[in-house]
Amino acid sequence: MRYAMAVDTKKCVGCSDCVVACQTENNVPIGYCRDWVVEVMDGTYPILEMEIRSERCNHCGNAPCVRCCPTGASHFTDGGIVLVKPSKCIGCGACIASCPYDARYPHPDGYVDKCTFCLHRIRNGLKPACAAVCPTKCIYFGDLDDPNSEVSVVLKKRKSKTLIPEAGTVPQLYFLI
Amino acid sequence: MTNRRDFIRITAYSAGALALGGGFIQAAKAFASPEAALKVDLTRTPTYCEVCFWKCAGWVYKNKDGSIRKIIGNDEDQHCNGRFCPRGTGGVGMYYDEDRLKTPLIRVEERGKQVFREASWEQAFEYIAAKMKTIREIYGAESMALFTHGSGSAYFTTLMKAYGSANVAEPSYAQCRGPRDEAFMWTFGEEAYSPEITDIRDTKCLVLIGSHIGENMHNGQVQEMSDAIDKGATIITVDPRYSTAAGKSKFWLPIKPSTDIALLLTWIHEIIYNEYYDKKYVEKYCLGFDQLKEHVKSFTPEWAYGITTLTPDQIRKTARAMADAAPAVIIHPGRHVTWYGDDTQRVRAIAILNALLGSWGRRGGFYRPAKQPVPSYPLPLFPAVQKTWQDLFPGMYSFAGGVVSNALIDASIPENNPAYPIKGWFVNGTNLINTIPNQANTFKAIQNLDLMVAIDTMPMEITGWADVVLPECTYLERYDVLRVSPHRKPAIALRMPATDPLYNTKPGYWIARELSKKLGLETYFPFEKQEELLDWQLKQIGSSLDEMKKTGVKTFEREADDLYFAVDEEVSFPTDSGKIELYSSAFEESGFDPLPRYVPHEDPPDGFYRLIYGRAPMHTFSRTANNPNLTDLMDENSVWINPKVARLWGISNDQYIWLQNQDGIVSEFKVKVRITERIRWDSVYMVHGFGHAQKQMKRCFGRGVSDTQLITKVLVDPLMGGTGMRGNFVTLITEKTEQEAAS
Numbered sequence: 001m002r003y004a005m006a007v008d009t010k011k012c013v014g015c016s017d018c019v020v021a022c023q024t025e026n027n028v029p030i031g032y033c034r035d036w037v038v039e040v041m042d043g044t045y046p047i048l049e050m051e052i053r054s055e056r057c058n059h060c061g062n063a064p065c066v067r068c069c070p071t072g073a074s075h076f077t078d079g080g081i082v083l084v085k086p087s088k089c090i091g092c093g094a095c096i097a098s099c100p101y102d103a104r105y106p107h108p109d110g111y112v113d114k115c116t117f118c119l120h121r122i123r124n125g126l127k128p129a130c131a132a133v134c135p136t137k138c139i140y141f142g143d144l145d146d147p148n149s150e151v152s153v154v155l156k157k158r159k160s161k162t163l164i165p166e167a168g169t170v171p172q173l174y175f176l177i
Numbered sequence: 178m179t180n181r182r183d184f185i186r187i188t189a190y191s192a193g194a195l196a197l198g199g200g201f202i203q204a205a206k207a208f209a210s211p212e213a214a215l216k217v218d219l220t221r222t223p224t225y226c227e228v229c230f231w232k233c234a235g236w237v238y239k240n241k242d243g244s245i246r247k248i249i250g251n252d253e254d255q256h257c258n259g260r261f262c263p264r265g266t267g268g269v270g271m272y273y274d275e276d277r278l279k280t281p282l283i284r285v286e287e288r289g290k291q292v293f294r295e296a297s298w299e300q301a302f303e304y305i306a307a308k309m310k311t312i313r314e315i316y317g318a319e320s321m322a323l324f325t326h327g328s329g330s331a332y333f334t335t336l337m338k339a340y341g342s343a344n345v346a347e348p349s350y351a352q353c354r355g356p357r358d359e360a361f362m363w364t365f366g367e368e369a370y371s372p373e374i375t376d377i378r379d380t381k382c383l384v385l386i387g388s389h390i391g392e393n394m395h396n397g398q399v400q401e402m403s404d405a406i407d408k409g410a411t412i413i414t415v416d417p418r419y420s421t422a423a424g425k426s427k428f429w430l431p432i433k434p435s436t437d438i439a440l441l442l443t444w445i446h447e448i449i450y451n452e453y454y455d456k457k458y459v460e461k462y463c464l465g466f467d468q469l470k471e472h473v474k475s476f477t478p479e480w481a482y483g484i485t486t487l488t489p490d491q492i493r494k495t496a497r498a499m500a501d502a503a504p505a506v507i508i509h510p511g512r513h514v515t516w517y518g519d520d521t522q523r524v525r526a527i528a529i530l531n532a533l534l535g536s537w538g539r540r541g542g543f544y545r546p547a548k549q550p551v552p553s554y555p556l557p558l559f560p561a562v563q564k565t566w567q568d569l570f571p572g573m574y575s576f577a578g579g580v581v582s583n584a585l586i587d588a589s590i591p592e593n594n595p596a597y598p599i600k601g602w603f604v605n606g607t608n609l610i611n612t613i614p615n616q617a618n619t620f621k622a623i624q625n626l627d628l629m630v631a632i633d634t635m636p637m638e639i640t641g642w643a644d645v646v647l648p649e650c651t652y653l654e655r656y657d658v659l660r661v662s663p664h665r666k667p668a669i670a671l672r673m674p675a676t677d678p679l680y681n682t683k684p685g686y687w688i689a690r691e692l693s694k695k696l697g698l699e700t701y702f703p704f705e706k707q708e709e710l711l712d713w714q715l716k717q718i719g720s721s722l723d724e725m726k727k728t729g730v731k732t733f734e735r736e737a738d739d740l741y742f743a744v745d746e747e748v749s750f751p752t753d754s755g756k757i758e759l760y761s762s763a764f765e766e767s768g769f770d771p772l773p774r775y776v777p778h779e780d781p782p783d784g785f786y787r788l789i790y791g792r793a794p795m796h797t798f799s800r801t802a803n804n805p806n807l808t809d810l811m812d813e814n815s816v817w818i819n820p821k822v823a824r825l826w827g828i829s830n831d832q833y834i835w836l837q838n839q840d841g842i843v844s845e846f847k848v849k850v851r852i853t854e855r856i857r858w859d860s861v862y863m864v865h866g867f868g869h870a871q872k873q874m875k876r877c878f879g880r881g882v883s884d885t886q887l888i889t890k891v892l893v894d895p896l897m898g899g900t901g902m903r904g905n906f907v908t909l910i911t912e913k914t915e916q917e918a919a920s
Contacts, residue, residue, distance in 0.1 A: 011403045013391030013421045015794035016810045017263040023806065024247035024269060030809050045819060045854045046431040050424035133249070135260050135396055136403035 002144040003079035003117055005131070006151050006160060006174040007054050011138035014039055014052040018130035018139065025118065025129035032105050034115040035130055053175055054130065054139060057082060057103040057115035058163070061170030065095035065104065073111070079143060080172060081119055086111040100167045117141070144172075181624050183291045184641045184870075185284065219246055223729025225256075225660045225670045227327055227652035228264040228271065229797040230349065230371060231396050232660050233257035234730045235265065237653055237675035245269055245653060245675055253730045255397070255664045256372060262394040263795045263810060270806035271634065271651045272679070276874050278636055278648030279680035293646065298683065298691065301645050306695035308628040308644075309340065312601045318342045319564040320600040321628075322585045326607040328657040328672070329632065329649065329685030332702075333605050336689045338559040339701040343580075344566050344599065348612045350579035356899045357514045359576050360524030363761050365537055366751030369510040370546055370663050377401035380541040382502030384413045384495075386437055386527060388511040389420040394794040395512070411502060413495050415440065418789065418817070418862050419855035428495050434787050434860055434903065435517050435778040436485040441526035442775055443481040444496050446473040448533050453500030455535030462748060463532055465760025465771075472772045484775070503534040505541025513792075517778055518892030518901035521576070525761070526773040532757045538742035545742075546663030547735045552717045554710055557700050569595045574898035575767055581898035583613060583891075589622035601628035605685070606649075610638035611799040611866065614888035614902050632688065635803060636873040649685050650678035656686065656707040659714060665740060668732040669718075671711070671725040769896060778904065780859075785839060785906035786822070787860040790884040799866035799885075802877035813881035815851040817862040818909075823852045826909055835910040836861075838887040843910065845870060848882035861907060 014037045022034050035056035042049045059082050066074045066082060073088035074095050084095075084104075089111035096104045096112060107113040118128035122141075126132065131139040142149030147156075155174060162171040221236040226248075234254035238246045248268050252259035261268075281301035282293035296304075312320050318341025323333050325347055334345050350358075358368040369375070377383060378401040390402050402422070406412070412426040415437065423429040432440060448454050449470050459466050478489035485492075499506050508530045514520050536542025566580050569588040574581050586609075588595035589602070602623075613619050623629060623642050631643035640646045649655075653675050660670040678684070690702040704710040712722035720731055742748055749755045753763060765771035781787050795810040796802065816836065818828070828834060833847040846868050856862050867881030892901030 010425065011406055013399065013403075013425075013794065015263050015391070015394055015399075017261070017266055017794075019810060020263050020267045020795070020806055021247075021261075023809070024266060030805050033809075041854060043854060045419070045857065046429070048419050048424075048429075048854055050419065050421075050855075052421070052424070133260055133266060135257075135262050135394070135399045136391075137260075137400070138403065 001079040002172070003059065003081055003122070004142070004144045004151050004172040004174065005056075005117070005128070006140040006154055006176055008136075008138040008140070008154075008158075008176040009051045009053055010176065011136040012037075012052045012054055013136055015135065017133050017135060018054045021129045021133035022115070025121075026116070028113070029108055032107070032113070034113065051177070054134075055101065055103075055163070056130070056173065058101050058169065058171035058173040059115075059117060061172065062168060064098040064100070064169060068094045068098045070094065078119065078123075081117050082114075083116055083119070084112050084114060100164045100169060101171075182284075182626070182629070182642055182644075184638075185291055185293055222673055222675045223251065223670070223726065224248070224652060224672045224675065226261065226265040226268055227657075228268050228801060229394070230327075231256055232662065232670070233261055233265055233396050234660065234670035235261055236729065239675060243676060245272055251670075251729045253728065253732060254670065255666065255668060255732070256662070257396050258400060260396070260400065262396045262399070264394060264797055264801060264807060265396070267795070267801075267804060267806035267810070268653065270804035270808075271801075272653045274635070274803060274805060276636065276803055276876070277634055277651075277680065277682070278640065278646060279682065280648060281681070282646040284644045298681075301647060302692050302695045305628065305630055305645055305692060309601065309696060312627055313341065316598055316600050317563055318560070319344060319562065320598055321603070322346065322599050322601070323603040323605065324348065324582055324585070324607055324609055325603070325605040327605075328652070329605050331658045332686050332689035333603055333632070335556075335701055336693055336698065337603070339693065339698040340696060341560045341562065343562040344585055346566070346580040346582035346585050348582045348607050348609070351577070351581045351583055351898050352515055352612055352614075352900055353513050355515070355577070355579055355897050356520035356894055357510045357512065357524045359578060359897045360521050361510060361528050362578060363576070363752070363763060364525060364528035364532065364758055369543075372397050372662065372664060373510065373512070374543050374546050374663070375507050375509060376541050376544045377507060378404050379505060380405055380410055380502070380507050381505040382411045382413065382499055382507070384415070384499060384506070384508040385422050386415045386441075386509065386511060387516070388509050389416065389422055389791055390509075391421040391425070392794055393512065393792040411498050413498065417857045417860050418791075420791075428491065428498065430487050430491055430495065431857060433484070433486045434789065434857070436775070438519065438523050438526055438773055439476070439481045439484040439775040440487060440492065441523065441530060442473050442476040442773065443478055443492055444499070445469070445526065445530055445533065446476040447478065447493060447496035448500060448530070449473060451496070451500075453496065453503070454533040455503060458504070458535035459533060462750070462757050463759050464754050464756040465758060468760045469529065469772060484777075499534060502541070504536045504539035506534050506536050507531070507542055508534075508536075515894070515899040516901050516903040518894050518899075518904070519776060520894050520899050520901060521896040522770060522773040529759050529773070532759060537757065538748065540741050544665060544740050547665070547667045548663040549661055549667035549669050549718065549733050551659055551661050551669065551714055554703065554713060556703070564597055569597065569599075571596065574896070576764075577897040583893070583900055584898055586613060586619055586622045589625055590618070591625060600626060602626055603630045603632070604639050604643070605632040608633075608637035608639045608799050610642070611883055611885045614885060614891045614900050616886055617889070632685065634682070635800070636871050637800070638869065638871050641871055647688055648680070648682045649688065650682035654678040654682070655684035656711060657684075659711060666732050666735060668730060669720075669725075670730045671722075673708075673726060764896070781906040782839070785908045787903065788836075788838070788884060788887055788905045788907045789860050789862045789903060790865045791862065793864040796864070796866055799869065799883075802866055802869055802880070803874040805876065808876045811864075812876065813849060814864040814867040815849040816882065817851050817853050817856040819856050819858040820852050820854060821858050823850070826911065828852075828909065828911060832911070835913055836882060836887060836907040837910055838889060839906045840889045842887055842889055844868065844882040845886060846879045846882055
């Protein structure tokens with residue numbers, strides 16, 4: 001099993017619903033977020049191009065945060081999901097420094113927090129909160145080992161990219177372009 | 178001159194206000210551990226959203242202790258298909274906002290200073306009822322007016338009509354949708370409805386004229402635009418700004434602002450003279466084609482080039498793309514269309530274009546809506562209305578189908594010589610200060626009132642001007658009228674309280690009913706509890722309150738398979754002629770152009786830029802600016818400036834500046850500069866709804882600039898009274914002396 005997510009940049013309107021839905025689903029304190037929206041502009045008026053991306057932890061296959069964690073708080077779980085165990089976390093911040101995607105933040109309660117792909121939801125057969133709420137249905141989620149999962153199907157059909165692939169982290173967050 | 182009514186910045190609140198509410202708990206704290214978040218055993222109650230007018234139905238999820246946790250869309254609802262937008266998802270913030278209004282307030286004079294004193298509901302009602310009785314005795318009942326928005330409108334409208342006044346205005350008419358409604362009404366005999374009857378899901382070509390779907394988060398439309406993108410639809414966006422929708426478009430036409438009618442007339446020219454139009458449809462259903470053909474004869478793409486700055490090639494290609502997709506094409510009617518004062522005529526051109534391409538009544542164009550009839554409980558007859566708003570200024574705005582809010586405001590100022598004065602205002606759920614352009618006029622009107630009552634959940638600016646402030650509880654704490662809106666299938670939705678009201682706040686129904694008792698009008702509110710009325714209504718249509726509590730939404734089947742026109746169907750349109758009126762004889766008879774005409778608008782003077790405003794997907798008007806969840810996504814607006822302009826002024830990204838308009842009005846607060854290629858060099862852009870001046874809204878006070886403050890020149894639509902707001906120009910102020918900044 002290999003969980004992955006694909007975000008369709010052609011449909012995303014950058015509304016940030018994924019951000020607020022994640023916050024209310026996961027009790028992320030106000031002022032912090034586990035996912036966020038990036039807008040990239042290119043060109044000069046009026047020849048312009050824009051890419052909008054909903055970004056979060058890449059749940060890397062080769063995760064620097066897991067490698068560098070001195071206590072084992074950052075670890076892999078079901079389907080390659082990268083998790084932090086708050087009770088083991090000493091808040092040293094090594095993982096934050098090692099993440100090329102800036103996907104982690106220090107939670108005010110003293111541990112490092114990040115996207116879990118809503119493990120509590122997917123274990124109950126639900127989609128991650130961001131994918132379930134997205135009004136443009138631009139977030140696809142599923143098991144890459146299952147060729148019929150929506151994420152496998154859409155990645156087969158469409159051109160995609162990952163962010164900073166040269167870091168060698170084997171990211172599992174894809175962007176349809 | 179001393180004001181009869183000072184704006185109370187509510188610094189005059191006594192500390193007791195907080196104590197009244199009691200048990201405010203920050204929900205997030207209760208769930209500090211992530212393990213707790215892994216539980217999904219929450220209970221839920223149905224609601225429909227009140228953060229905007231789309232009214233999506235959803236479920237409010239609560240923790241075991243009954244505290245509200247999250248709001249999720251109802252899968253059965255056609256408005257949202259189980260997916261709420263960011264504002265709906267963040268609706269929890271309306272409930273948890275600690276700056277909410279908490280108890281009734283009455284304006285009093287203390288040591289020469291006007292302040293609010295906390296009052297009981299009883300005292301507030303006594304005060305209001307006494308003033309209302311006096312106004313009726315001296316001036317007549319029609320001198321009371323109601324400005325209203327949202328679900329509570331139903332109760333306060335009943336109250337006003339029972340009292341004897343029909344002066345009930347929704348700013349959503351003359352400050353927003355009105356020109357569109359009239360344009361479609363006088364072409365097709367029907368409005369474009371809300372939610373709009375645009376069949377975006379199945380369209381092959383969607384044309385947006387300044388409409389920024391995706392930034393305006395009209396949920397169902399955003400969803401359907403995404404579906405259309407998936408299916409390979411062509412999107413054409415006409416906008417001086419590279420909107421999000423422009424970024425999804427095959428064709429973006431970066432038009433010179435205010436020249437849209439020239440483009441529309443040219444498209445009509447192209448479609449007629451290249452014979453792209455639907456000949457059978459036009460012949461069968463439309464009236465006035467020959468006059469239209471003659472009218473647009475000279476409007477070639479080359480003619481439009483000099484006006485719109487769009488190349489003839491762009492105009493030809495896009496006309497062709499529309500024709501290729503027809504009849505599955507939508508030239509979108511837009512929603513907020515009060516721009517230049519000729520707005521009804523502009524949207525008429527849009528309606529005509531749709532008619533020529535045969536999209537009205539066709540799959541992928543405009544569908545026929547269906548609405549579930551829900552009987553009203555029989556009430557005693559309302560007293561006969563002596564005078565209406567149209568009597569205020571006879572002959573003005575003769576094509577207005579709705580009540581023109583700005584006419585009621587103008588009639589509150591004696592110098593305008595209205596036929597009768599407006600002396601009292603009820604303002605429910607609409608922050609007129611940030612809604613109605615030309616704030617000075619609004620302030621002047623307020624000074625002449627004998628009574629102003631504001632009903633709101635938040636201490637919006639308008640509440641600072643009221644004599645009495647009535648704190649309504651949020652939509653998450655109350656029942657409301659059934660949501661009955663037109664859609665592909667008829668449907669109803671229930672809102673019920675997820676929890677008891679916080680603080681000393683009350684539902685709108687209760688407020689209106691209690692006040693009716695003080696006025697001796699309680700026979701118009703026969704049910705003590707609103708749920709009893711809802712149950713009665715639901716039982717008339719074969720449902721019940723119990724059923725709706727379980728499902729939230731009930732969808733019915735259409736009576737006939739008539740979502741679109743059948744092939745060769747004989748259609749009688751609800752216009753005077755029974756046909757689609759390309760040529761409007763009614764307009765002509767009243768001295769207006771029977772066919773839309775392009776009239777040039779003023780250009781910005783040197784050093785000034787046209788002020789364009791729009792929406793952000795995470796905010797609704799100015800009402801969500803203090804919502805903790807939504808403020809977290811966006812806590813101020815910025816002014817978008819083209820890099821060329823920024824170089825000229827030597828300003829840099831993220832620098833804070835002030836704006837000054839053509840009438841010398843300087844923005845009360847400063848605004849952050851966003852240098853971006855996404856805006857033309859002759860315009861600046863900002864999101865509406867920021868720059869709040871009410872200190873008690875701590876998160877949004879002084880954050881960003883209010884576009885409304887800078888809109889002092891109002892281009893009024895002579896047909897229906899709409900307030901065109903895109904004719905204002907601003908220049909940039911990079912430095913202000915201490916004194917200026919303080920004043």
